[in-house]
Amino acid sequence: xxxxxxxxIARQVRASxxxxxxxxxxxxxxxxxxxxxxxxxxxxxxxxxxxxxxxAPERDRFILSKGHGAPALFHVLALKGFYPESMLxxxxxxxxxxxxxxxxxxxxPGIEAATGSLGHGLPIGLGMALSARIQEKNYNVVAVLSDxxxxxxxxxxxxxxxxxxxxxNLLVIIDFNKWQATGRSEEVLALSPLMDKWRAFGWEAxxxxxxxxxxxxQSMSRVPNSKGRPVAVxxxxxxxxxVSFMEDDNNWHYRIPTADEVSAAFKELGxxx
Amino acid sequence: MRNAFADEITKLAAIDPRIVLLxxxxxxxxxxxxxxxxxxxxxCGVAEANMxxxxxxxxxxxxxxxxxxxxxxTTTRCFEQIRVDVCYHKVPVIIVGTGSGLxxxxxxxxxxxxxDLAILRVLPNMTVLAPADGAELRxxxxxxxxxxxxxxxxIGKKGEPLIHKKNPELRIGRSITVREGSDVCLISTGTLxxxxxxxxxxxxxxxxxARVESFHTVKPLDQETLTEVFSHYALVAVVExxxxxxxxxxxxxxxxxxxxxxxxxxxxxxxxxxxxxEVGSQDYARRKYGLTVENISHRVxxxxxxxxx
Numbered sequence: 001x002x003x004x005x006x007x008x009i010a011r012q013v014r015a016s017x018x019x020x021x022x023x024x025x026x027x028x029x030x031x032x033x034x035x036x037x038x039x040x041x042x043x044x045x046x047x048x049x050x051x052x053x054x055x056a057p058e059r060d061r062f063i064l065s066k067g068h069g070a071p072a073l074f075h076v077l078a079l080k081g082f083y084p085e086s087m088l089x090x091x092x093x094x095x096x097x098x099x100x101x102x103x104x105x106x107x108x109p110g111i112e113a114a115t116g117s118l119g120h121g122l123p124i125g126l127g128m129a130l131s132a133r134i135q136e137k138n139y140n141v142v143a144v145l146s147d148x149x150x151x152x153x154x155x156x157x158x159x160x161x162x163x164x165x166x167x168x169n170l171l172v173i174i175d176f177n178k179w180q181a182t183g184r185s186e187e188v189l190a191l192s193p194l195m196d197k198w199r200a201f202g203w204e205a206x207x208x209x210x211x212x213x214x215x216x217x218q219s220m221s222r223v224p225n226s227k228g229r230p231v232a233v234x235x236x237x238x239x240x241x242x243v244s245f246m247e248d249d250n251n252w253h254y255r256i257p258t259a260d261e262v263s264a265a266f267k268e269l270g271x272x273x
Numbered sequence: 274m275r276n277a278f279a280d281e282i283t284k285l286a287a288i289d290p291r292i293v294l295l296x297x298x299x300x301x302x303x304x305x306x307x308x309x310x311x312x313x314x315x316x317c318g319v320a321e322a323n324m325x326x327x328x329x330x331x332x333x334x335x336x337x338x339x340x341x342x343x344x345x346x347t348t349t350r351c352f353e354q355i356r357v358d359v360c361y362h363k364v365p366v367i368i369v370g371t372g373s374g375l376x377x378x379x380x381x382x383x384x385x386x387x388x389d390l391a392i393l394r395v396l397p398n399m400t401v402l403a404p405a406d407g408a409e410l411r412x413x414x415x416x417x418x419x420x421x422x423x424x425x426x427x428i429g430k431k432g433e434p435l436i437h438k439k440n441p442e443l444r445i446g447r448s449i450t451v452r453e454g455s456d457v458c459l460i461s462t463g464t465l466x467x468x469x470x471x472x473x474x475x476x477x478x479x480x481x482x483a484r485v486e487s488f489h490t491v492k493p494l495d496q497e498t499l500t501e502v503f504s505h506y507a508l509v510a511v512v513e514x515x516x517x518x519x520x521x522x523x524x525x526x527x528x529x530x531x532x533x534x535x536x537x538x539x540x541x542x543x544x545x546x547x548x549x550x551e552v553g554s555q556d557y558a559r560r561k562y563g564l565t566v567e568n569i570s571h572r573v574x575x576x577x578x579x580x581x582x
Contacts, residue, residue, distance in 0.1 A: 057335075104361060104362050104363070105333070105362075106363075112333070113329075113330075113333065113358075113362070114357065114361055114362060117353060117357055119322070120326055120354065120357055120358055122326070123322070123323045123324075123325070123326020123327050123329075123330065123354070123358070124326045124327070124329050124330040124333070124358055125330060126323070126326070126327050126330060127326060127327035127328060127329060127330020127331040127332075127333070127334070127338075128330040128331070128333065128334050129330075130315070130327065130330075130331065131330065131331050131334030131335070131336055132334075134293065134313060134331075134336065135334070135335070135336070153322070154320075154322040154323050154326065154354070157318075157320035157322060157323035158320075158323045158326065158327075160318065160320070161317060161318065161320065161323055161327070164318075165315075
């Protein structure tokens with residue numbers, strides 16, 4: 001799939017997420033929009049996954065450790081064909097399977113781990129990456145973390161173990177949108193220099209524009225890592241990316257768009273309502 | 274007990290390539306044999322939250338991780354990882370808490386664990402085991418590896434006496450009758466079984482015949498045995514090296530209150546709702562909380578109306 005096609009999918013996903021948020025009155029729009037491009041590059045370019053065989057032993061594993069980006073993941077998995085898009089109509093409904101965070105794998109095809117409490121996805125992903133070595137399989141593990149999530153000590157516990165174990169099939173992508181729920185991530189708990197932190201923890205680290213499809217697709221091929229190290233990609237992103245009045249405005253962590261705002265957003269995205 | 278664990282897990286891992294042993298920077302020398310014969314040993318460092326998540330990731334990949342660390346650090350320290358990564362995902366991670374209860378009395382309250390049964394048994398999907406001796410431990414470990422979901426097993430440290438001279442038949446969820454008796458039923462869980470057995474022997478001189486049950490499984494609760502016992506005995510005493518809040522006694526009390534027509538009165542022995550500030554040996558700590566032959570016999574006799582309390 002070429003870059004233009006990936007960008008087109010990302011546009012469609014953004015539109016779906018926005019209308020979904022309005023329809024179901026569910027939050028985390030800003031967080032979803034900031035990671036859409038990462039998810040699209042992963043599922044439509046980097047990951048070796050087969051929606052018809054979601055439990056294939058050699059598949060790559062993807063964990064959305066920032067579980068509050070679930071609406072983005074749910075739409076990408078549907079587009080990829082893990083389940084019909086029509087299933088998403090039950091999002092947030094009583095008795096349905098789509099909560100505001102990813103459920104356990106038994107409950108939805110394509111999900112590798114239930115997340116939502118931050119700081120869990122990387123340790124689980126590390127366990128999966130080590131399992132590939134133990135079981136002599138060739139898959140990679142990709143975990144997407146938020147910058148706020150890097151507040152959690154378990155992230156850094158895991159980073160140290162991945163380095164000591166010289167895990168070469170583990171890729172962490174930080175959706176670095178500079179915000180967490182209630183403030184600038186740099187001000188809440190000093191994060192910078194984020195790339196140097198990962199390097200100091202023994203990882204190979206790179207910085208990219210997290211909305212540039214070319215850079216994202218290139219990042220996906222950094223694992224397996226030839227130097228035998230885990231890889232962190234610091235993806236600079238914009239919270240609310242794609243809609244001018246949502247971009248870098250942290251109110252959209254919890255705000256629900258009105259019908260007028262949905263129309264304006266669709267217009268900007270160039271997607272028909 | 275820890276030597277029995279190290280020996281048994283080494284043997285089991287030799288024949289089951291799915292078994293992975295994870296330790297939180299403890300067990301120096303204890304796992305030398307395992308490490309020598311098997312590359313599937315991971316010292317995860319002093320980072321228990323990560324260790325629990327790693328184990329869950331391994332179990333989601335088809336392996337059978339077994340975690341071994343001092344009880345508070347593999348329970349209270351990483352409780353959310355146990356709840357979300359292990360129990361919610363319903364993966365077969367076996368969590369072994371060593372030095373549980375008051376085994377490490379001398380190390381101070383940071384190393385005591387009199388809350389673990391309470392907080393682990395409340396988690397959905399979790400099986401909770403408390404073997405009495407090395408023999409029960411080996412059998413519990415083998416049985417746990419056959420389950421498809423998470424297991425927590427609290428064990429002692431070292432030097433606990435072997436009660437079962439030969440291997441009993443052990444099934445998870447069914448207690449073991451260690452001694453027959455007709456006047457009172459003493460229910461023991463974990464490493465207090467030797468004290469409970471001696472209590473039963475001392476009651477003989479008072480013309481009281483005591484049955485002893487070893488509840489190596491705290492959850493799922495052996496309701497069949499409990500129904501039988503509470504129907505036959507006027508008095509049932511639960512003894513545990515755990516807080517009287519929420520442990521096996523608490524669990525039986527929750528069950529007991531929902532039953533109709535059972536005659537047995539329930540009394541419980543366990544630790545107080547407090548941190549033990551004084552330094553002391555495990556025996557000292559047990560004496561402090563009345564987990565002794567003398568105190569248990571005395572209260573049983575009083576409850577049976579043989580003496581005044």
